[in-house]
Amino acid sequence: MTTGELLANQNDYLEAGLHIATKTKSPGMKKFVYKVREDGLYLFDLKTIDNRIKVATKMIASYEPRQIVVTASRIYAIVAAQKFAEIIEAKFIKGRVTPGVFTNPNREDFMEPKLIVISDSRNEKQAIKEASKVNVPIVALSDTDNSTKFVDLVIPVNNRGRRSLAFVYYLLAREVLKGRGTIKSNEEFNYSISDFEANVESSRQPARQQNF
């Protein structure tokens, strides 16, 4: 990959709406805002999103798979993040993280992650709190209204939209596998974006129903 080249086609990015944020901006997210749309929604710059995905996957790929914990709480994020975790062989926590899960070795579900990937800091406050107790680095998909407190690496992106979430986790999974050397090219990545997408009623045939 040449420096400066995007990971995905610009039109695909735009169509999936990765750059479409919210109407609120938190102090930490301000610097990622590219412009405001007429209807008041903030927009991210695609190049920034793309660049952060590269940086994040480089970082994620440098950890042992089982040392990574991925979290998600809402359905669109859950489907996408769980698929991502499955592909990169990370652990996945759905919903609220139990207090003590990273700090209390007597717990049955105790784990010692070295890196946490968060889908939405607003919904996963507890995960952030627990991770920051044990000083575990946090990578977080962050919309303009997300707090970046305790987040070590922000991936500025629409983290509420179904297609946006599917797209970003698809890219993250592919790039982590490439970063690890598990696959050499995009062509070797045997998944489609729809594998990361939550099914909506009677919308279409899921590409790989068995995976859900």
Place this chain on the structure above:
Amino acid sequence: MTTGELLANQNDYLEAGLHIATKTKSPGMKKFVYKVREDGLYLFDLKTIDNRIKVATKMIASYEPRQIVVTASRIYAIVAAQKFAEIIEAKFIKGRVTPGVFTNPNREDFMEPKLIVISDSRNEKQAIKEASKVNVPIVALSDTDNSTKFVDLVIPVNNRGRRSLAFVYYLLAREVLKGRGTIKSNEEFNYSISDFEANVESSRQPARQQNF
């Protein structure tokens, strides 16, 4: 290393003043401020500094040495950063980065870094500008008054003090070598903090004069 363990002795950290910042805080640095000292100086939390050094070195270690460019402009930073670059075998740019150095292949000094490590975003604006043109991720030592615009990974730290700069670059160098597997333990790291420290008039014998 156990999760939560600091990279260095807490007293050594405090003595070197890594946590002592400035009296100004930029919006992006606000979240790193731990408290305000009586004299008005903002202070960083040691655990946050330590944690970011870990995250940064993990990231730096994942790049090829010659794909990394380290920059510094002022004497204390130059000595420390140059030593760091030498040890991790990265490229080093002292002072102002020439416009076009990352974008114009016809230049004699043209280079295509994949990662930039910045000592001070205020003094190295040009490096940040050039790096952001080609979407190269930026890791930056950042004091409370530094802008974090375009910075992908902030290492919150006193980046003006001689001893603080020596200490932080010493740790970065050691941890990158450990991250790469070049050395297995701290004991195998054959450098001392004074190797990273700028000489002040008649203060002491430089540990390795030949390197300066």
